[in-house]
Structure formats: structure tokens, C-alpha cells
Amino acid sequence: MDHCCGLTMVARLQNVFTEGSVLMQDVPILFCPTCHHSVIAPEIELDYQIYAHHCATDGIRSASLPDAIGDERILQILDKYPEDIRVATGQRVVQEQIDMTLDLMNFAKQIDDQDWYQELVERLRMFRELSNVTRQ
Ligand SMILES: [Zn+2]
Known part of the structure; x- marks a missing residue:
């Protein structure tokens, strides 16, 4: 929580x-x-x-x-x-979060958990958008 x-x-x-x-x-x-x-x-x-x-x-x-x-x-x-x-630092997203999400995506793929995988894809997309916002 x-x-x-x-x-x-x-x-x-x-x-x-x-x-x-x-x-x-x-x-x-x-x-x-x-x-x-x-x-x-x-x-x-x-x-x-x-x-x-x-x-x-x-x-x-x-x-x-x-x-x-x-x-x-x-x-x-x-x-x-x-x-x-x-x-x-005022960063919305740090590299650690992106790395961890990629690791979890690999794992979700291995155990063939489609719902979880989709959730992680969404999270990664949000992270990418937020890091672009920070850079501007
Ligand atoms: Zn959050």
C-alpha cells in the first residue's frame, strides 16, 4: 500500500x-x-x-x-x-523504475501472465511520457 x-x-x-x-x-x-x-x-x-x-x-x-x-x-x-x-532532483521518473518494469515484463512474459504484462506496458508508456515532460 x-x-x-x-x-x-x-x-x-x-x-x-x-x-x-x-x-x-x-x-x-x-x-x-x-x-x-x-x-x-x-x-x-x-x-x-x-x-x-x-x-x-x-x-x-x-x-x-x-x-x-x-x-x-x-x-x-x-x-x-x-x-x-x-x-x-524534480524528476518524475528515475531509471531504476524503468529497469525494474522491464525486468517484470520479462518475467510476466515467461510465466505467460497477459494481464500483468499489459499493465506493465501501460506503466512503461506512462513513465516514458512523464520523462519527456521532465526534459522539456
Ligand atoms: Zn505512482
């Missing part, structure tokens, strides 16, 4: 509008620098939901997640999913 596009996702803090219209500050979000998919860090998702619900019930419009769950847990998540080379 913490993988996307063949690599581990990267954590960063973001302010999030909850379903109950509470502005929740400093929520750890796992983010994929390649396809920009993002999810609330699974480690704190339940706490986030419960706290967001309490704030909405109490009519609070803005709250800080670290106040509720402690800085320690937030820092643990940031440590667990550090910035990678994609964030550091």
Missing part, C-alpha cells in the same frame, strides 16, 4: 479539508512523485478520522493533527518515508 509506480511513496505534511469541513493542519500524506497519487498515511488514518469527526461534532473549523496524536508519531512517519531522489 505504501508503494506506487514501483517505488516507496514519500511522506510530507499537508493541510487537508476533512469531509466535515474541518481544516486539519500538518497531516502526513504519502505522495508518489511519479504519478502524484496521494493518500493519508495509513499509520495515522484511523486517528485522523476520529479526530476529524470530533472536531466536526464540536464545531471546530481548524485543528492541528500533531496536537491530537503527538509530534513523535508524525516524525516517525516522515522518517519512515523520506524524500527520495525524485523529490531531490
